[in-house]
Amino acid sequence: MIIIQSKRLKTHIMSALSDSSMEKILQSTSFSDRSASDIIRTQGLPHSTTYRKINELIKCGLLVLYRSEIASGKKIAYYKSTLRSITVSYQGIADTKIEAEPNQDALERISNRFYDLKD
Amino acid sequence: MEPIQLIVPCIVFAACIIPLYFAINIKTESQRILSSFLFASLLAYGIHSLLESFEVINYGIFAKLCFVVSGFGLMVAYSFLQLKNSHVLVGGIFGIAMIASFGVWMAGELLEATFFVTEEQQQEIIDLISSGAMAGFGIFIIVRFLWLQKFVFIESRM
Numbered sequence: 001m002i003i004i005q006s007k008r009l010k011t012h013i014m015s016a017l018s019d020s021s022m023e024k025i026l027q028s029t030s031f032s033d034r035s036a037s038d039i040i041r042t043q044g045l046p047h048s049t050t051y052r053k054i055n056e057l058i059k060c061g062l063l064v065l066y067r068s069e070i071a072s073g074k075k076i077a078y079y080k081s082t083l084r085s086i087t088v089s090y091q092g093i094a095d096t097k098i099e100a101e102p103n104q105d106a107l108e109r110i111s112n113r114f115y116d117l118k119d
Numbered sequence: 120m121e122p123i124q125l126i127v128p129c130i131v132f133a134a135c136i137i138p139l140y141f142a143i144n145i146k147t148e149s150q151r152i153l154s155s156f157l158f159a160s161l162l163a164y165g166i167h168s169l170l171e172s173f174e175v176i177n178y179g180i181f182a183k184l185c186f187v188v189s190g191f192g193l194m195v196a197y198s199f200l201q202l203k204n205s206h207v208l209v210g211g212i213f214g215i216a217m218i219a220s221f222g223v224w225m226a227g228e229l230l231e232a233t234f235f236v237t238e239e240q241q242q243e244i245i246d247l248i249s250s251g252a253m254a255g256f257g258i259f260i261i262v263r264f265l266w267l268q269k270f271v272f273i274e275s276r277m
Contacts, residue, residue: 110267111141111150115197116211117204 001087004098012060013086013098021045021053026062026081030103033066033078054079064109082109124172127250127257131165134257137264149200156193157217161260163189164224164253183232190221213263220256224249 004010016022024043028034034042040050057063058079066080084101091097111117138161141154167186197217201210209215227249231242 107141107144108147108150110264111145111147111154113267114137114141114213114263115150115153115200116213117150117200 001099001101004100009061010096010098012062013083013100014088014096016057016060016062017086017088019053021049022057025050025053025057025079026083029063029079029081030084033080035076035078037076039079123247123250124168127254128165128168128172130254130257130261131161131168134260135161135165137260149203153196153200156196160189160193160221161257168250168253183228187225187228187232190225194218194221216256216259220252223252 004013016026024045025039028039028043036050036054039045039054040047043050045053054063058065062082063079064082066078068075068077070076080103082103084103086101087099089097089099135158138154138157142151142158145151145154163186167182194217197214198208201207201214204210209218227245230245
């Protein structure tokens with residue numbers, strides 16, 4: 001588990017969890033990579049909302065494009081949540097504490113960004 | 120021997136640890152290959168620089184070319200991966216920094232090795248420029264890794 005200290009990241013996490021569509025996307029991608037159409041089908045989300053929310057989650061670093069494959073001439077992207085589980089504890093006067101268990105791909109992402117390779 | 124001749128290889132050796140760490144811990148094959156190339160090239164430069172400054176071995180053209188080829192191999196591997204990944208030759212700031220620093224070093228070594236530069240003073244200037252470029256790249260690697268590590272969630276562990 002890691003303690004999230006960045007205020008920006010804390011805000012992103014809390015706003016993602018408070019948005020039901022984003023929460024569903026994170027839930028379905030927390031343990032295994034899923035394509036957008038998989039997410040739409042299993043979570044019953046609207047098409048345009050799903051793609052928009054996926055892009056927002058990628059921008060704030062909570063979701064990554066894990067891999068992509070070409071099936072019957074179409075490129076299919078698979079996404080995975082960067083965090084496996086999140087615990088938010090509100091402690092009154094003290095700062096809200098957020099603990100998270102990252103997916104073990106963090107080093108891969110660091111390396112990807114280090115070499116400027118696409119995620 | 121001037122202090123810079125010792126400082127630069129030390130920076131480069133410190134920077135070597137990062138690609139080695141990637142090469143050992145990462146599962147993606149392309150990144151492991153790239154990390155291994157970067158590690159080998161930095162190690163080659165560090166050893167070359169140390170041996171040259173301590174004057175342990177009197178380098179011949181062949182040895183210098185070997186080191187230049189290792190740096191060139193890294194650039195080719197990186198460019199190949201970038202083309203495959205994102206259809207561009209240089210993907211970003213890492214590519215620019217790497218090509219600039221290794222390019223300066225390779226050009227310097229080739230100039231020295233091919234006897235275009237005969238005066239000792241000119242050789243020293245070329246050495247200084249090459250060392251400066253490689254030290255800059257070493258620092259860039261360390262700073263970039265530390266920054267990314269902070270940026271990509273690994274903030275504080277329980």
